[in-house]
Amino acid sequence: xxxxxxxxxxxxxxxxxxxxxxxxxxxxxxxxxxxxxxxxxxxxxxxxxxxxxxxxxxxxxxxxxxxxxxxxxxxxxxxxxxxxxxxxxxxxxxxxxxxxxxxxxxxxxxxxxxxxxxxxxxxxxxxxxxxxxxxxxxxxxxxxxxxxxxxxxxxxxxxxxxxxxxxxxxxxxxxxxxxxxxxxxxxxxxxxxxxxxxxxxxxxxxxxxxxxxxxxxxxxxxxxxxxxxxxxxxxxxxxxxxxxxxxxxxxxxxxxxxxxxxxxxxxxxxxxxxxxxxxxxxxxxxxxxxxxxxxxxxxxxxxxxxxxxxxxxxxxxxxxxxxxxxxxxxxxxxxxxxxxxxxxxxxxxxxxxxxxxxxxxxxxxxxxxxxxxxxxxxxxxxxx
Amino acid sequence: xxxxxxxxxxxxxxxxxxxxxxxxxxxxxxxxxxxxxxxxxxxxxxxxxxxxxxxxxxxxxxxxxxxxxxxxxxxxxxxxxxxxxxxxxxxxxxxxxxxxxxxxxxxxxxxxxxxxxxxxxxxxxxxxxxxxxxxxxxxxxxxxxxxxxxxxxxxxxxxxxxxxxxxxxxxxxxxxxxxxxxxxxxxxxxxxxxxxxxxxxxxxxxxxxxxxxxxxxxxxxxxxxxxxxxxxxxxxxxxxxxxxxxxxxxxxxxxxxxxxxxxxxxxxxxxxxxxxxxxxxxxxxxxxxxxxxxxxxxxxxx
Amino acid sequence: xxxxxxxxxxxxxxxxxxxxxxxxxxxxxxxxxxxxxxxxxxxxxxxxxxxxxxxxxxxxxxxxxxxxxxxxxxxxxxxxxxxxxxxxxxxxxxxxxxxxxxxxxxxxxxxxxxxxxxxxxxxxxxxxxxxxxxxxxxxxxxxxxxxxxxxxxxxxxxxxxxxxxxxxxxxxxxxxxxxxxxxxxxxxxxxxxxxxxxxxxxxxxxxxxxxxxxxxxxxxxxxxxxxxxxxxxxxxxxxxxxxxxxxxxxxxxxxxxxxxxxxxxxxxxxxxxxxxxxxxx
Numbered sequence: 001x002x003x004x005x006x007x008x009x010x011x012x013x014x015x016x017x018x019x020x021x022x023x024x025x026x027x028x029x030x031x032x033x034x035x036x037x038x039x040x041x042x043x044x045x046x047x048x049x050x051x052x053x054x055x056x057x058x059x060x061x062x063x064x065x066x067x068x069x070x071x072x073x074x075x076x077x078x079x080x081x082x083x084x085x086x087x088x089x090x091x092x093x094x095x096x097x098x099x100x101x102x103x104x105x106x107x108x109x110x111x112x113x114x115x116x117x118x119x120x121x122x123x124x125x126x127x128x129x130x131x132x133x134x135x136x137x138x139x140x141x142x143x144x145x146x147x148x149x150x151x152x153x154x155x156x157x158x159x160x161x162x163x164x165x166x167x168x169x170x171x172x173x174x175x176x177x178x179x180x181x182x183x184x185x186x187x188x189x190x191x192x193x194x195x196x197x198x199x200x201x202x203x204x205x206x207x208x209x210x211x212x213x214x215x216x217x218x219x220x221x222x223x224x225x226x227x228x229x230x231x232x233x234x235x236x237x238x239x240x241x242x243x244x245x246x247x248x249x250x251x252x253x254x255x256x257x258x259x260x261x262x263x264x265x266x267x268x269x270x271x272x273x274x275x276x277x278x279x280x281x282x283x284x285x286x287x288x289x290x291x292x293x294x295x296x297x298x299x300x301x302x303x304x305x306x307x308x309x310x311x312x313x314x315x316x317x318x319x320x321x322x323x324x325x326x327x328x329x330x331x332x333x334x335x336x337x338x339x340x341x342x343x344x345x346x347x348x349x350x351x352x353x354x355x356x357x358x359x360x361x362x363x364x365x366x367x368x369x370x371x372x373x374x375x376x377x378x379x380x381x382x383x384x
Numbered sequence: 385x386x387x388x389x390x391x392x393x394x395x396x397x398x399x400x401x402x403x404x405x406x407x408x409x410x411x412x413x414x415x416x417x418x419x420x421x422x423x424x425x426x427x428x429x430x431x432x433x434x435x436x437x438x439x440x441x442x443x444x445x446x447x448x449x450x451x452x453x454x455x456x457x458x459x460x461x462x463x464x465x466x467x468x469x470x471x472x473x474x475x476x477x478x479x480x481x482x483x484x485x486x487x488x489x490x491x492x493x494x495x496x497x498x499x500x501x502x503x504x505x506x507x508x509x510x511x512x513x514x515x516x517x518x519x520x521x522x523x524x525x526x527x528x529x530x531x532x533x534x535x536x537x538x539x540x541x542x543x544x545x546x547x548x549x550x551x552x553x554x555x556x557x558x559x560x561x562x563x564x565x566x567x568x569x570x571x572x573x574x575x576x577x578x579x580x581x582x583x584x585x586x587x588x589x590x591x592x593x594x595x596x597x598x599x600x601x602x603x604x605x606x607x608x609x610x611x612x613x614x615x616x617x618x619x620x621x622x623x624x625x626x627x628x629x630x631x632x633x634x635x636x637x638x639x640x641x642x643x644x645x646x647x648x649x650x651x652x653x654x655x656x657x658x659x660x661x662x663x664x665x666x667x668x669x670x671x672x673x674x675x676x677x678x679x680x681x682x683x684x685x686x
Numbered sequence: 687x688x689x690x691x692x693x694x695x696x697x698x699x700x701x702x703x704x705x706x707x708x709x710x711x712x713x714x715x716x717x718x719x720x721x722x723x724x725x726x727x728x729x730x731x732x733x734x735x736x737x738x739x740x741x742x743x744x745x746x747x748x749x750x751x752x753x754x755x756x757x758x759x760x761x762x763x764x765x766x767x768x769x770x771x772x773x774x775x776x777x778x779x780x781x782x783x784x785x786x787x788x789x790x791x792x793x794x795x796x797x798x799x800x801x802x803x804x805x806x807x808x809x810x811x812x813x814x815x816x817x818x819x820x821x822x823x824x825x826x827x828x829x830x831x832x833x834x835x836x837x838x839x840x841x842x843x844x845x846x847x848x849x850x851x852x853x854x855x856x857x858x859x860x861x862x863x864x865x866x867x868x869x870x871x872x873x874x875x876x877x878x879x880x881x882x883x884x885x886x887x888x889x890x891x892x893x894x895x896x897x898x899x900x901x902x903x904x905x906x907x908x909x910x911x912x913x914x915x916x917x918x919x920x921x922x923x924x925x926x927x928x929x930x931x932x933x934x935x936x937x938x939x940x941x942x943x944x945x946x947x948x949x950x951x952x953x954x955x956x957x958x959x960x961x962x963x964x965x966x967x
Binding site: 405439619661 | 706710715716721736737777780799803805810814837841869898899901915922923935941942945948950956960
């Protein structure tokens with residue numbers, strides 16, 4: 001097991017072409033589970049290939065256990081990888097697949113047999129050892145691929161979207177199994193995925209990537225609750241965060257965001273007024289589960305009446321879509337709420353949970369002090 | 385940029401591994417550069433010299449090309465190529481497509497029949513030429529057979545008729561290659577999306593019409609590949625001529641490939657022979673380059 | 687295009703289809719049948735009968751005489767074809783492996799040049815090649831022909847293997863590299879075992895091309911080193927004395943039987959080679 005550190009890692013495919021990886025900086029401790037997540041083309045697979053040594057970096061350094069491995073070939077870095085397509089050697093049996101790397105490293109046959117037995121027991125594939133990959137199901141192939149990696153006892157495990165090829169049900173099962181295995185074996189792992197649920201559930205640390213840059217690096221909770229920019233906020237969380245364009249004003253020394261549902265208007269208190277923000281148009285972000293039903297008027301949280309446009313009962317929730325500031329806004333309510341299209345609902349927004357983003361750059365705007373607490377007086381007035 | 389340090393740390397064994405692919409490919413690269421392009425260049429150079437029996441590197445400008453264009457046999461050969469090529473390609477395509485369409489109709493023993501249509505491709509053109517030379521033998525071949533069967537006075541002496549001997553070449557070549565065209569189109573037909581056919585059937589079209597208006601137009605790529613390959617075979621045709629007619633009677637069935645061989649190796653006219661080879665290359669390029677260009681362009685738009 | 691499940695009903699149009707197909711079968715078979723028949727006749731039978739007349743006496747004298755004339759050249763063809771097929775296939779496999787899995791700057795360009803080389807009319811290289819063979823002391827030898835066939839077969843064999851290997855997922859090579867395998871180990875233990883179909887295609891295609899070749903044979907060999915195609919042509923086109931068509935046809939059969947047999951036994955690989963070679967880059 002080992003630490004992994006990436007220092008100013010850069011990669012281009014040629015002069016004149018844009019950088020595929022720009023100034024990647026992160027570090028994880030021994031035994032941590034790092035997730036690289038992002039949309040297609042963000043560079044996560046390239047970064048993984050660079051860590052593995054399958055591709056050369058153009059600048060910076062990769063350190064495993066504080067040793068610079070940037071120039072080493074893949075086989076010297078003591079890394080094992082599980083691929084999205086499993087990449088099992090089709091003409092060899094499962095046993096031979098697992099043995100392959102060990103045989104190349106010239107381990108004595110007795111030691112090899114012991115490793116194969118250990119791994120087969122761990123992954124429950126003992127009965128499959130004589131079969132060829134073509135005779136295995138998707139889930140079984142995935143286990144064999146993991147077995148091949150485990151048998152090597154490497155310093156670092158790399159997983160390249162290993163669950164993407166499985167059907168939804170199997171994916172959920174395997175996800176839990178992976179978590180269990182990681183807890184048991186305490187292996188340093190780097191895991192690439194485009195699925196943000198995997199990112200949230202499996203990782204100790206998450207790096208959200210876009211266009212070759214790490215947008216944010218932190219724990220899953222940090223990423224979820226305190227996103228650095230609009231992209232990270234929109235990428236993590238399902239249904240995704242609502243982004244409402246609002247205009248800021250000042251009143252009584254307080255900064256307010258103006259909301260208009262077509263039926264009613266509301267001024268959401270955000271905190272202490274700042275002159276440079278007065279009159280500015282920004283993006284307000286609020287997650288669907290942070291919009292709740294107001295019991296009645298005069299309640300502590302600021303609220304607004306809005307007309308229900310679409311309802312989507314999902315089973316565990318009821319998703320209700322309204323319009324605020326001419327933007328479609330999703331609200332996640334309890335499934336037993338009664339409402340139909342056309343009904344008016346009293347919706348409450350908690351200013352303490354609201355996030356602000358710059359309309360042009362998408363960067364997070366942080367105010368001098370925290371937003372109004374629930375106890376504050378609210379100014380809202382009904383229009384028309 | 386720490387790339388230099390990265391390279392320094394690589395072990396010598398790693399460096400070998402990085403060079404291995406290039407080393408492995410190197411001999412073939414040399415062979416291709418020398419044996420293909422180098423030699424073409426050499427022949428190109430020779431075509432501007434006064435070489436006859438042996439290569440001499442005396443500059444002759446375009447004299448050899450001029451002599452070529454002045455040479456009646458070369459014109460006959462070129463004209464023959466157009467006639468032979470045109471007929472060969474057209475007839476092979478028609479027969480090949482027809483047989484492919486018929487075989488596509490869920491015929492029993494389709495595989496067996498397909499094998500029978502294709503076997504001529506496994507034969508050497510010399511064997512084909514020899515067989516058809518016998519079959520078209522004036523007096524003892526097909527004409528005698530048909531006369532014995534009751535067609536009185538049937539004569540088939542195309543083989544010795546200077547105006548018609550080219551058609552004999554066409555017949556033999558079509559016999560050899562049409563099975564191949566059939567195989568290519570059959571494979572193409574098998575790749576056609578069946579829902580397009582069903583949509584046309586629902587629209588009320590009859591099967592022949594469906595083939596003609598819907599299916600075959602969608603096989604344009606196969607059509608063009610076939611065209612390319614047939615043209616290639618036609619331009620390179622040497623074996624067939626050598627076996628069937630040796631260019632005769634006289635030189636009425638000559639083709640450029642035969643001309644080149646004859647002038648270069650038998651008649652000691654290396655300069656002219658090289659010039660004729662260059663013109664043959666030009667003919668192939670004239671067909672190849674537009675085809676590749678259109679392929680590349682369509683891929684870029686796709 | 688159609689699902690093979692149901693058998694369509696018998697109708698006039700289907701009968702017509704079958705008739706046309708049958709006629710085509712006959713047309714394709716007739717030359718072969720005629721060659722066989724003629725080869726087993728006596729010269730008298732040939733002059734009195736016609737192409738399809740049954741021999742009054744089935745005799746093998748045509749074959750015996752033909753074999754006597756061409757057997758040496760038959761062995762020449764074997765000496766030329768077998769090594770050339772094996773060598774060009776081996777080199778093509780390695781080249782295809784590099785071009786599909788170990789690409790580097792310039793390898794795509796090389797592949798393009800190679801592809802272009804498939805279209806060369808060989809007339810453009812005959813002269814320089816024969817000079818070179820002369821300088822190497824290989825003029826008019828079977829080894830010289832082997833060299834020529836290897837050089838000019840490279841383009842096709844590389845194309846076959848490269849197109850086949852391109853469909854093997856890259857992740858397989860990556861996994862092997864991480865396991866510690868090097869260039870040749872990956873080829874030997876992973877790629878080669880998967881290559882059986884394309885090796886068959888390549889062997890059969892090359893065998894057919896090289897055995898059937900005439901141009902290289904007639905230009906680069908003479909006398910004792912000639913392959914059977916050249917010998918056949920000489921036999922059939924020399925006009926000394928009365929033509930013995932039974933001998934001619936028997937000789938043609940001898941020349942054509944090897945590739946015909948290969949076709950009958952392994953025809954599907956031959957077809958794959960044709961269509962694979964036809965689908966350009």
